[in-house]
Amino acid sequence: MSFATAAVATESFAPLSVPVDAGRSAVRGEIAAVLSMRHGGARPVRLRYELVGRAGAPVVVLAGGISAHRHVAANAEFPEKGWAEGLVAAGRTLDPAVRQVLAFDFIGADGALDLP
Numbered sequence: 001m002s003f004a005t006a007a008v009a010t011e012s013f014a015p016l017s018v019p020v021d022a023g024r025s026a027v028r029g030e031i032a033a034v035l036s037m038r039h040g041g042a043r044p045v046r047l048r049y050e051l052v053g054r055a056g057a058p059v060v061v062l063a064g065g066i067s068a069h070r071h072v073a074a075n076a077e078f079p080e081k082g083w084a085e086g087l088v089a090a091g092r093t094l095d096p097a098v099r100q101v102l103a104f105d106f107i108g109a110d111g112a113l114d115l116p
Contacts, residue, residue: 025051025052025053025054025055026050026051026052026075026076026077026078027050027051027052028048028049028050028051028070028078029048029049030046030047030048030049031046031047031049032044032045032046032047033045033046033047035107045107047104047105047107048070048104048105049070049102049103049104049105050070050071050072050078050102050103051100051101051102052072052073052075052088052096052100052101053096053097053098053099053100053101054096054097054098054099054100055100057097057098057099057100058099058100059099059100059101059102060094060099060100060101060102061102061103061104062084062087062088062094062101062102062103063103063104064083064084064103064106066106067083067106068083068103068106069083069103069105069106070103070104070105071083071103072084072087072088072101072103073085073087073088073089073101075096088101
């Protein structure tokens, strides 16, 4: 799949925002977008994300492979283990007290985008 252009649709979805502790937050949400693909035409998609870390801190996008998803590490709001537990934790490379970590679900992983 090749992205020629991506436009955010006029309809967007408010994220769920939950304070984790003083100065930190965990947010999950989704936005509606239209992706214009070279071989698939324009397709509406929902881009699902999770943002963890202290509000106002610099944002790092953590992109995984095809098996990755938006949940990278356990936190107070979403305690299940993520796929990057060794990187995202207090005192680690991606410390949520120092920076925010943003990750996305792999587009099409939900089966809604079934194109070559």
